[in-house]
Amino acid sequence: MSDSPAGFSLELSSDLREMRDWVHEFAASVIRPAAAEWDEREQTPWPILQEAAKIGLYSLDFFATQFFEESGLGIPVAFEELFWGDAGIGLSLVASGLAGIAVTANGTPEQIGEWLPLMFGTADDVKLGAFCSSEPDAGSDVASIRTRAIYDEKTDEWVINGVKTWATNGGIANVHVVVASVDPALGSRGQATFIVPPGTRGLSMGQKFRKHGIRASHTAEVILDDVRVPGRCLVGGKDKLDRRLARIRDGGQGGEQAAMKTFEASRPSVAAMAVGVARAATEFATEYARTRVQFGRPIGQNQGVAFQLADMAASVDAARLLTWRAAWMARAGQPFDRAEGSMSKLVAGETAVRVTEQAIQILGGNGYTREYPVERWHRDAKIFTIFEGTSEIQRMLIGRTITRLDIR
Numbered sequence: 001m002s003d004s005p006a007g008f009s010l011e012l013s014s015d016l017r018e019m020r021d022w023v024h025e026f027a028a029s030v031i032r033p034a035a036a037e038w039d040e041r042e043q044t045p046w047p048i049l050q051e052a053a054k055i056g057l058y059s060l061d062f063f064a065t066q067f068f069e070e071s072g073l074g075i076p077v078a079f080e081e082l083f084w085g086d087a088g089i090g091l092s093l094v095a096s097g098l099a100g101i102a103v104t105a106n107g108t109p110e111q112i113g114e115w116l117p118l119m120f121g122t123a124d125d126v127k128l129g130a131f132c133s134s135e136p137d138a139g140s141d142v143a144s145i146r147t148r149a150i151y152d153e154k155t156d157e158w159v160i161n162g163v164k165t166w167a168t169n170g171g172i173a174n175v176h177v178v179v180a181s182v183d184p185a186l187g188s189r190g191q192a193t194f195i196v197p198p199g200t201r202g203l204s205m206g207q208k209f210r211k212h213g214i215r216a217s218h219t220a221e222v223i224l225d226d227v228r229v230p231g232r233c234l235v236g237g238k239d240k241l242d243r244r245l246a247r248i249r250d251g252g253q254g255g256e257q258a259a260m261k262t263f264e265a266s267r268p269s270v271a272a273m274a275v276g277v278a279r280a281a282t283e284f285a286t287e288y289a290r291t292r293v294q295f296g297r298p299i300g301q302n303q304g305v306a307f308q309l310a311d312m313a314a315s316v317d318a319a320r321l322l323t324w325r326a327a328w329m330a331r332a333g334q335p336f337d338r339a340e341g342s343m344s345k346l347v348a349g350e351t352a353v354r355v356t357e358q359a360i361q362i363l364g365g366n367g368y369t370r371e372y373p374v375e376r377w378h379r380d381a382k383i384f385t386i387f388e389g390t391s392e393i394q395r396m397l398i399g400r401t402i403t404r405l406d407i408r
């Protein structure tokens with residue numbers, strides 16, 4: 001960040017601006033032209049992942065550089081551009097990184113060094129990672145996770161059984177990161193995160209979902225049937241887990257739920273995705289309104305249309321500012337005392353849905369057809385009020401934090 005007299009600046013560093021322009025170029029020239037095709041194919045866009053890997057955009061190095069970027073804005077800036085290109089392809093490009101965060105959040109340096117590279121592979125052999133927390137009976141209610149991990153002392157292995165659902169890259173990933181209960185009596189505090197290495201027996205893909213939007217991103221069930229993973233695959237290690245469980249059983253604090261810690265860290269990133277889609281729709285609708293003529297003048301000359309565009313532009317910027325604030329706070333190690341991460345995800349997600357709907361309206365009949373991208377952006381946008389905690393759950397977290405009441 002540049003030094004400003006007041007010690008505060010929203011100006012991006014030259015490195016960040018350069019990275020933003022580089023990602024934007026890829027989004028404009030490679031992702032966006034391919035978006036409609038992969039939306040229809042409803043498949044992981046492997047050729048695009050490979051192209052991104054060749055230039056280093058799909059790589060652990062790129063992800064880690066942005067994740068550790070000093071202002072905290074590396075990931076939000078990159079994600080906004082990718083999702084401006086297309087949300088389905090964008091999610092395919094970033095989901096491995098999100099699975100990586102689940103390991104980074106609690107893992108040892110050895111675990112990060114061993115497993116994260118396998119989530120990305122190489123430019124010649126691209127791989128994926130998947131984060132598996134949700135279950136058929138445990139979506140918003142993370143405490144209800146039934147997948148069970150039992151330690152086998154004789155072999156120093158964990159044996160995992162259960163069914164995960166809605167896993168992005170589930171069943172096609174090289175490395176799966178799975179949240180399981182190690183002590184069901186402790187509810188969410190008795191959960192831990194496990195790495196399931198490539199080719200582990202007992203892990204298989206269940207149903208692949210056909211979706212409303214982000215259709216280029218693969219979403220599926222993951223079945224874990226007597227999956228055995230080595231002891232070193234428990235994220236954070238057994239000593240740390242044993243100490244935490246002992247503290248909880250003694251009536252002390254046990255730290256955060258395993259899945260919740262991942263979500264806290266990733267919320268501003270998900271908010272940035274929503275900002276990218278909302279910005280795409282706002283730009284497209286603005287250009288359309290400047291050129292589409294009815295009653296002898298561009299439709300944008302009607303206040304009814306221009307005011308909508310004004311609201312759209314202002315709300316995209318407001319969502320981005322909340323996103324940048326949360327990302328900056330997370331990087332600076334400041335606690336989200338007012339649930340700032342949830343605020344960013346809530347506002348950006350709702351903005352994306354509203355703004356893409358307004359864009360369809362401004363394009364009229366054209367907006368409703370697949371000849372134009374705004375109907376796809378509207379379908380894509382809806383995911384941002386659902387995954388990584390629904391809008392209602394974000395409101396509950398914000399409500400609890402600001403009132404300090406036990407809101408249910």
Ligand SMILES: Cc1cc2nc3c(=O)[nH]c(=O)nc-3n(C[C@H](O)[C@H](O)[C@H](O)COP(=O)(O)OP(=O)(O)OC[C@H]3O[C@@H](n4cnc5c(N)ncnc54)[C@H](O)[C@@H]3O)c2cc1C
Binds near residue numbers: 169390392
């Ligand atoms: C495309 C896609 C990709 C996904 N990717 C992943 C992934 O990679 N890994 C993963 O683990 N999960 C993933 N998910 C799962 C996602 O996080 C869940 O769908 C989400 O958390 C909601 O859970 P649910 O679907 O079970 O809905 P439910 O929890 O059943 O909620 C249904 C409705 O009830 C509301 N509700 C529930 N409880 C309350 C409450 N206390 N107060 C008010 N309202 C409430 C919700 O807000 C929602 O509107 C993905 C989902 C989708 C659709």
